[in-house]
Amino acid sequence: MIKKVPVIEFVGVSKEYGNPNEGGAVVEALSDVSFVVNKGEFVAITGPSGSGKSTLLHMIGLLDRPSNGKIYIDGNEVGDLNGDALANLRNQKIGFVFQQFNLLAKTSAMRNVELPLIYRGMGRRERWERSKTELEAVGLGDRLSNKPSQLSGGQQQRVAIARALVTSPSLLLADEPTGNLDTKSGIEIMKLFEDLHENGVTLILVTHNPEIADQADRQIVIKDGKIVRDTGKK
Amino acid sequence: MDFAELIRSSTRAVRTNKTRSFLTTLGVIIGVASVILLVSIGAGLQSYVTREFESLGSNVLLISPGRISFSGGPPQNVEAKFDFDDVRNIEKLGEPIIRASGMISRGVTLKYKSKSYYGTVAGVDYDYPQYGNTEIEAGRFFSKSEQERSKMVVVIGHKVYTELFGEKGVAVGKDIDIAGGKVAVVGVLKEKGGGFGGGGGDENSYVMMPVTSASKLTGIKKPAAVTVRTRTAEDVPIAARKVKEYFYRRNLTDDDFTLMEPKELLNTINSFLGVITGALSGIAAISLVVGGIGIANIMFVSVTERTREIGLRKAVGATYRDILLQFLAEAIMLSVLGGSVGILIGTGLSLLMGTFIETSVTGGSVILSFGISCLVGVISGIAPAIRAAKLDPIVALRWE
Numbered sequence: 001m002i003k004k005v006p007v008i009e010f011v012g013v014s015k016e017y018g019n020p021n022e023g024g025a026v027v028e029a030l031s032d033v034s035f036v037v038n039k040g041e042f043v044a045i046t047g048p049s050g051s052g053k054s055t056l057l058h059m060i061g062l063l064d065r066p067s068n069g070k071i072y073i074d075g076n077e078v079g080d081l082n083g084d085a086l087a088n089l090r091n092q093k094i095g096f097v098f099q100q101f102n103l104l105a106k107t108s109a110m111r112n113v114e115l116p117l118i119y120r121g122m123g124r125r126e127r128w129e130r131s132k133t134e135l136e137a138v139g140l141g142d143r144l145s146n147k148p149s150q151l152s153g154g155q156q157q158r159v160a161i162a163r164a165l166v167t168s169p170s171l172l173l174a175d176e177p178t179g180n181l182d183t184k185s186g187i188e189i190m191k192l193f194e195d196l197h198e199n200g201v202t203l204i205l206v207t208h209n210p211e212i213a214d215q216a217d218r219q220i221v222i223k224d225g226k227i228v229r230d231t232g233k234k
Numbered sequence: 235m236d237f238a239e240l241i242r243s244s245t246r247a248v249r250t251n252k253t254r255s256f257l258t259t260l261g262v263i264i265g266v267a268s269v270i271l272l273v274s275i276g277a278g279l280q281s282y283v284t285r286e287f288e289s290l291g292s293n294v295l296l297i298s299p300g301r302i303s304f305s306g307g308p309p310q311n312v313e314a315k316f317d318f319d320d321v322r323n324i325e326k327l328g329e330p331i332i333r334a335s336g337m338i339s340r341g342v343t344l345k346y347k348s349k350s351y352y353g354t355v356a357g358v359d360y361d362y363p364q365y366g367n368t369e370i371e372a373g374r375f376f377s378k379s380e381q382e383r384s385k386m387v388v389v390i391g392h393k394v395y396t397e398l399f400g401e402k403g404v405a406v407g408k409d410i411d412i413a414g415g416k417v418a419v420v421g422v423l424k425e426k427g428g429g430f431g432g433g434g435g436d437e438n439s440y441v442m443m444p445v446t447s448a449s450k451l452t453g454i455k456k457p458a459a460v461t462v463r464t465r466t467a468e469d470v471p472i473a474a475r476k477v478k479e480y481f482y483r484r485n486l487t488d489d490d491f492t493l494m495e496p497k498e499l500l501n502t503i504n505s506f507l508g509v510i511t512g513a514l515s516g517i518a519a520i521s522l523v524v525g526g527i528g529i530a531n532i533m534f535v536s537v538t539e540r541t542r543e544i545g546l547r548k549a550v551g552a553t554y555r556d557i558l559l560q561f562l563a564e565a566i567m568l569s570v571l572g573g574s575v576g577i578l579i580g581t582g583l584s585l586l587m588g589t590f591i592e593t594s595v596t597g598g599s600v601i602l603s604f605g606i607s608c609l610v611g612v613i614s615g616i617a618p619a620i621r622a623a624k625l626d627p628i629v630a631l632r633w634e
Contacts, residue, residue, distance in 0.1 A: 063549065063628050084553040091551025102546045102631070106250050118239055119551035163550070 005039040006075065007170050007202045008060060013069035014225075015055050029055040031225045032069070035232075037171070037204060042197040043232065044216035045206045052225040057206045061173050062090045074170050091119055095164030099176035101156045103148040103163075109135055110144045113163045120167065134162040138192060154185030161192065165201070172196065174205045178212060190215055244563040247536075248571065255568060258532045261525025262572030262610060263579065266603045268518035270580025271587070273599040276511025278592035280504050287500045292467035294365075295474050296494040297324075297460035314456035315490040316481065318445070321460050327476050330469035335359040336457030338448055344394060344441060345411035351397040353439045355388075355412055357448025365463070368437065371395075373406035373421030381444035386417045386451070392425035393438035412441065415451045470495050522606060525572060526614040533565050533618035537625075544622050545630025558623040565615020566608060573607025 013033045018024040029052045037043050047053045058064040059071060062078060063086075071078045073093050081089065096102075103112045113131040122130075135144055138158040148156050157177060164172055174193070178186035190212065197203050197217075205216060213219050218232035248255045299314030318336050325334035338357040343350055360378045362368065368375075376387045390398075390405060399405045405419045426437050449455060464473045474493045481491055537544070544557055552560075577600055584593045 058628050061549070063631075084555070087548060087551050087553045090549060096549050098546075098631070100542075102542060102549075104543060104546070107246075115547070116550040119547070119553070119556060121236065124238075167551075 006036045007039050007041075007073070008204075009036045009072040010034050010059070011070045011072070013059060013066045013071060015052075015059065015064070016067045029225055030059070030066075033222075033225075033227055034069075035220060035227065035230060037202065039170075039202050040197075040200050041232070042193075042203045042215075042217045043205070043220060044213035044218070045204060045220045045222060046208060046210065046213045047222035049208065051222050053206055053208075053222055055225075056222060057173070057175055060171075060204060061094055061096060062086050087119075091116055091167060093170045095167060095169035095172045097157070097160050097164050097172065097174035097177045099179040101148070101153075101160045101180070103156055103159055105149065106147055108145045108147055109140060109151070109159045109162075112148070112159055113166050115163060116167045130166055131162070134166045135159070137165075138162045152185065153181050154188055157181060157185070157189050158192065161189075161196075165196075171202050171204060174203070176207055176209075177205065178209070179207075186212075240559055240563045241567075243560060244567045247564050248567050254532065255571070258528050259525070259568050259572030259575065261521055261528045262569050262607055263525075263576040265519060265521035265523075265525050266573045266576025266607055267580035267583065268521060269515045269603055269606075270577055270595060270599055271583050271593075272514045272518055273511060274580070274584040274593040274595045275587065275591070276507055276514070277594040277596055277599075278588070279511075280507050281594060282592045283503055283507065284500060287496050292497060293464045293470060294496060295462040295464065295470050295477065296496065296499075297462065297477065298492045298494065299456070299458070299490065301489045301492055314458070315486055316484070317456050318449075320480075320484065321457060324460070324462060324477055324480060327480060330464040330466070331462055331473050331476065332465055333361070333463040334460060335362070335445075336460045337445060338452065338454045338456075338458045339440075340413075340452050340454060342413045342452070344390075344398060346398040346408065349398045351394055351439075353391070353394050353441055355448055355452065356440050356442050357445035357452075357454075358442050359445060362442065365461070369424040371422045371424040373419070375421055376442075376444050381446055384444065384446040384450050386415060386447055387420045387443065388412065388417045389421040389423060389442045390419055391423050391436075391438045391440040391442075393436075394441055395422045410441075412443075413451060417443065417447075417451070467497070470497075519606070522610055526569070526610040528614075529565055529568050529611065530614035530618060532568075533561060533615055534621070536564070537561065537618050537622045540622075541625060541630045544625050545627045545632075548625070548627035549631060554623045557625075558619045561619035561622045562612065562615045565619065566611030569607045569611030569614065570604070573604050573610075576607070577603055 010033050013030060014028060015030040017027045017029055033056065045053060045056060055064070059066060062073070065078070065080075073089065078086070078089070104115070110128070110131050113134055114127040117127040117130060132144060135141060138161055140155060140158055140162070143151060143155060148159070151159065177193070178189055181189060193203060193205070194215065203216075205212070207213055219229065220227055220232070221229040299316070321334050321336040325331060335358065337359075339354055341352065342355045344353050360376055360381045363370070363375050370389070371392065373389070375389055376385070380387050388410065390410070395405055398410060399408075405422050408419050409416045410419055411417075423437060443451070462473055462477060464470055474495060477493060547557060580603075581595050581600075584595050587593050
């Protein structure tokens with residue numbers, strides 16, 4: 001890699017929950033977290049449950065705003081954007097892959113994949129072509145009209161990955177993507193991620209599984225809301 | 235999300251839960267169907283009444299004994315304070331009055347051999363068929379001379395004919411027993427259709443006698459109603475004034491007689507029917523409210539069930555408005571679907587009813603029903619849709 005282009009950057013980010021005005025205790029889920037993920041990196045975020053991993057995931061996914069500190073995506077500060085602006089930003093920049101796949105039931109693979117493009121306001125034909133290309137890329141070219149219930153777990157997760165990639169996001173964010181899969185399917189999905197990584201996709205993978213985390217180029221370990229180890233830090 | 239996509243996705247959502255969608259829309263279906271049906275019956279009734287009045291002619295003035303008021307309960311059956319001499323005098327008042335006929339009527343048992351039928355004997359003038367739409371099927375109407383000589387002759391209504399003589403029997407020339415008196419049948423009236431069966435004005439169950447003979451037979455000496463004819467419809471108010479003045483001269487008060495101008499009466503009856511139809515439709519429309527509540531309820535259930543879906547949609551870029559419109563569109567889809575089915579069922583029922591009584595489905599009631607069902611969808615969908623749109627994607631995604 002010749003030049004480092006930051007995709008997402010956290011500067012002194014902390015997140016507090018609870019409202020002291022209502023008498024509740026304030027819990028600091030993240031405290032003073034700073035890191036940069038550059039274009040093309042494959043990063044695994046690990047940590048025990050309750051470590052603040054999920055909170056960090058939500059922040060990276062622009063689903064939540066920090067209490068303090070700054071988040072930049074593609075060099076632009078996320079700042080005080082409202083819900084709708086964040087939604088649009090997620091649509092443009094982030095591709096999500098969930099542990100539970102989160103596909104729309106009773107809805108074909110094609111329609112699941114084209115969903116983000118609908119919210120982008122893209123025309124029907126273009127949506128169709130891009131979704132088809134993406135499903136073919138994850139090896140489901142012959143399963144276009146299958147519904148999730150007609151697909152195996154591994155295939156469902158592939159559909160979800162196609163849905164995440166169809167918008168050509170800056171960042172692919174996967175939350176325990178193999179957590180609901182059998183070993184064989186899990187290995188296949190990880191192979192797919194590695195292929196994507198080789199093709200230059202920026203990948204952040206949240207997991208508690210060390211074996212999975214080891215496949216990443218860089219590991220960020222989080223504990224009690226703080227980064228305790230970052231193999232990518234120079 | 236564009237409009238076409240909105241329609242497509244809500245159609246899919248409604249189709250996914252067919253049974254539930256159907257049950258949910260049932261309230262709206264019933265509501266719209268009953269509104270359509272009731273309005274069509276009301277409209278049919280109005281046009282029937284209008285037609286009946288028009289057949290009466292627009293150049294008539296009706297006099298009834300006693301005071302008839304439309305606000306003070308049913309008309310009392312009072313004996314008239316005026317008699318047949320007064321009727322003759324009214325005719326003699328002259329221009330614009332050209333004719334005044336008194337009539338009497340009374341329910342009687344009619345007998346022929348072993349058969350009997352409870353009908354109404356009406357004493358009318360010999361020129362009665364000239365004014366109404368009464369037609370003779372067999373024989374003839376009674377004559378002026380028969381009336382003058384109080385002959386015991388009768389023209390029988392079609393229903394009376396079939397009851398006493400059967401479908402094919404010969405009635406003309408036979409004697410029937412009316413209230414104990416022997417009366418010769420001289421004619422049979424043609425069947426009158428399209429009426430509300432059994433109504434007081436149903437000529438089919440009437441027998442018509444010269445008013446003089448009927449008076450002798452029944453002992454009724456005072457007219458039950460007087461029909462005054464004028465040259466033109468515009469003359470009716472002038473005739474009314476003349477009649478009023480005549481009665482005042484005879485020391486009668488407003489409590490002793492009621493003058494009815496058919497046009498005025500028609501307007502009163504029609505506005506009355508309008509109010510009744512409106513009130514009944516209003517009651518039927520309560521079902522629409524219940525239907526709306528049903529839709530709101532199922533939409534809340536749907537929002538809860540699909541929390542995860544909403545979370546996902548938001549994660550991949552759905553805005554507040556996208557989610558709001560999606561759920562609103564589903565609610566509207568449900569209620570409009572119900573409304574359309576209701577319109578079809580209501581129209582069908584109305585056509586079915588149309589074989590018994592006159593009904594008329596108006597374009598206005600269809601458009602109104604459709605509009606109202608859209609409105610029900612919006613109103614019942616708005617709260618669930620707002621709840622869905624407000625969901626925090628993080629919470630929604632975590633939801634099990």
